[in-house]
Amino acid sequence: MSTRIPAGADSPSPAVAPPPAAPAAPGTAPARPGRRRWALLFGLGWLAQVAVRLWLGAEQTVPVATPDESGYLFAARVLTGGPDADMSSGTVYRGGYPLLLLPALLAGDGPVAVYRGALVVNALVSALMLPLGYLLLRRLGVRRRWSYVFAHVTAVLPCVLFYSEFVLTDAILPVILVGWLLLVHRWLNAPPPADRGSSVRLHLAGTGASLLVAYAYACHSRGAILLVAHVGLLAAALACRWRRWPGVSLAALAAAAGTAAATLLNRSLLPHMYPHGDNDLGANVVRRITTEDGWAWTMSLGTGQVWYQAVATGGVAAVGLVAVAFAAIRPAAASAVPGTSGRTRALALAVLAVVAGIAFATSAALPVEYRIGNYVYGRYLACVTPVLFAVGVAVLLRAAQRALLRAAAAAAGLTLAAACVVQWYAGDLLSLYTYTAYDFPETAFLTWDWAEFHLWRATLAGLAVLFAAVVFARPRRHGPPVLAAVLAVVGIGMSVTATDRIARPLVREAIAQTDLRGSADLRDHRSIAVDWNVPWTTRLSHYYWAWWSEGSVFDARWTPPPQNADLIVLAWPDNVPATASWPHGAPPGWHVVDSRRTDTGDWAAWSR
Incomplete structure (x- = not known):
């Protein structure tokens, strides 16, 4: 059965589910051997993903993504009743992610043991991108075998894999966002419950999605953008009568309770870590949205974040962003699943709101740091990149020839336009300001230069990967495995070289410059x-x-x-x-x- 979307059919988007499988004939037994085989595949695949993460992070023993890693480690220490750490005048680090690190602190007997334990926690959570990526691709209509293969590719994207080597919320936020999207999609699109069991499952999906966004809010300020998008979906579900008010009320109550708990948790850390106040990023936001120069800064830096995600994924995430935008504006008659066009549009708009909200809100809050990473940066949007990448993969595998070429052309145009905005606003600062290698794990690989930033070389390299992806995706039989191999090699190559040329040298340097263990007990x-x-x-x-x-x-x-x-x-x-x-x-x-x-x-x- 071909997985290509016929011309004029519904475009892939994270809100479109494939038609339900045909029910089994009465009296037939479930295919238990097949289920066991798939369970074994996922179990072994998850262990392999965990092993890859532990291997890459084997030499990480000290925080180098400073002050972020230190902030989360110290917050976890405070939550165990340990000593304070004065980080006044710095960015506030929230308590949600440190809660996950508590087992590492309770089991470790020193800083290195705690740090390694935290990386184990990261690996266990980050590897969940494999099953979640599979479910996302299945709901995008990709065939089962290719969903499994490309779920592995999604799980080794640098935005998922590389950041799992550090004690950062970036190690878990992609998993949280994909999990939220799957749950809220199920909650919006499930048929009216026919019995008590289906009603319970529906409520679990709604409350689960709400609790996930509340936890994201407890982890990072980016979670506030996700929370706003979630509340918008709840309001749309009630106003459009997609869900009855008791279900919406239960999901809203879960979101409110979770957010209140997150607020209390985060406030409890302030006197222990910021006794003299923080750096007040909110004042930056107010200043940026009330001045003309501030708007120019915010819009151009946000565009630079979109450019980075497009290039870092070889244009595939840009294809996904174009497809999501089309799903948000397409005519209602274009839906392939009757009765889901409004819900598809709402979810597509929610994804776009998350992308735009994170890109522009973080840009507005950023202080001027005199580094190139101010103008082109990948970490903030890394949490939503796997979603856009999966949508892009679905387009490559399923779209008709003409639709694919249009999507690829639009993605290339978006990438080039974003690069022009960056060049126009940043100009010579891209070579004059400080180059921090840690900010550019993907583009350094594409340009094969870990000492300087090259805007147009990186842009052309990313578009070359996109061109290759479009070419390799076309043959029905051999196209998908070749496409998966190309994207996996690029993704793993980025993470391996970034680990070898960026992360490990930073660790060696930090130990040589600050390690006091040999001088004092x-x-x-x-x-x-x-x-x-x-x-x-x-x-x-x-x-x-x-x-x-x-x-x-x-x-x-x-x-x-x-x-x-x-x-x-x-x-x-x-x-x-x-x-x-x-x-x-x-x-x-x-x-x-x-x-x-x-x-x-x-x-x-x-x-x-």
């Missing part, structure tokens, strides 16, 4: 105070190594070092010995236990 130090003049990346690394200690900060220019601390780290001025780093001379009993001169800043550690 950190278990005996119950508090550590770090000079504000020590670079913040180094300061947070010291907090990390002194895992059992409460971390505080002071400014040695105006405040004497707090002598009630067990370990004090001071900025080390040039051209003086480390013993002269204590302002006006060290009190009796204090001595230098370690000192380093590094590329990021010089410091000296003192202990009693």
Whole structure:
């Protein structure tokens, strides 16, 4: 049976389910051997995905995505009743993701053991993209065998795989978003319940979707965008009578209760981690949406995020974005599933709202950091990229020739237009500002350059992959496996090279510049105070190594070092010995236990 969509048929979108399978004939037994085989395939596939993640993260032992990783680790430590860590004037890190890390903290006996345990948690959750990606592709009408194959490809996208190597919400947000989309799709499109069992399943889908978005809100501010989209779908379901008011009320109550719990959880962390306030990103948003320059910044940086996702997936996510946009505006008569056109449009609009909301809200909140990653960045939209990628795959496999060419042309045009916007707004800053290799794991592979950013080389390389995908997808028999192999090689190549050339060097550098374990018995130090003049990346690394200690900060220019601390780290001025780093001379009993001169800043550690 061909999986291609005939001309004029419903375009693939995350809201369109395939026609239900024909019921089994009366008296026939279920195909249990087939079910066992598929269960075995998914079990082995999930274990393989976990193994790949643990292999890639084998040398990750210290936070390098600073301050994000440190923030989540310290939040998890606070949730276990451990010591505080002063991260005042920094970004607020929420408590939802740290809740998942509690087993790692309870089982680990030191910072490295805790960090490795957190990566195990990441691997177990991130690998769930395999079954979820399969279900998503099946609802997009892709055949079973190819759904399984391309679910593996989706699970090894760098936006899923590479970020699982770090203690970041990016390791779990893609799984949360795909899970929410599947649940809310089922809740909206399920037929009216015929018995108590089907009614319970329907309510579970609605409440499950609500609790997932509430948990996303507890994890990251991006979850607020997802929550707004979910509330919009609940309102549409009630207004359009797709679901009766008791079901909508139950889902809304679950969302409200979950959001209230998330708010209480996040507020509980503030006095322990931000005693002197945070960096107030909300003020950035207000300033950006009330000034002409702010709007230019927001729109251009948001466009740069869309460009990055298009290029990072070889144009496949751009094809998916075009298809979702078409599903949102197509005529009602174009629906292939009677009675679902409005629901299809609502879900497509919700996906578009999530993409636009995340891209532009995060851009509005960003401070000017004088780095290229301000203008083209991939992490913020990484959570929704697997959805767009899966839709793009469905178009490649199912669309008629003319429809596919139109979608690919529109995706290429979107990518080129976005690149033009980035070039127009950022201009020479793309070469003058700081290049941070961690910001560009995919484009560095496409341009084979981990030291400089190349906008147009990356754009052309991404479009070349898209062209190859369109060519390889056409043969019905051999096209899908070749397409899967090409996309998998590109995705795994990006993650492997990023791990080897970006992640592991950062770990080696962080250990060489900050590791105090060979100089002092950190278990005996119950508090550590770090000079504000020590670079913040180094300061947070010291907090990390002194895992059992409460971390505080002071400014040695105006405040004497707090002598009630067990370990004090001071900025080390040039051209003086480390013993002269204590302002006006060290009190009796204090001595230098370690000192380093590094590329990021010089410091000296003192202990009693």
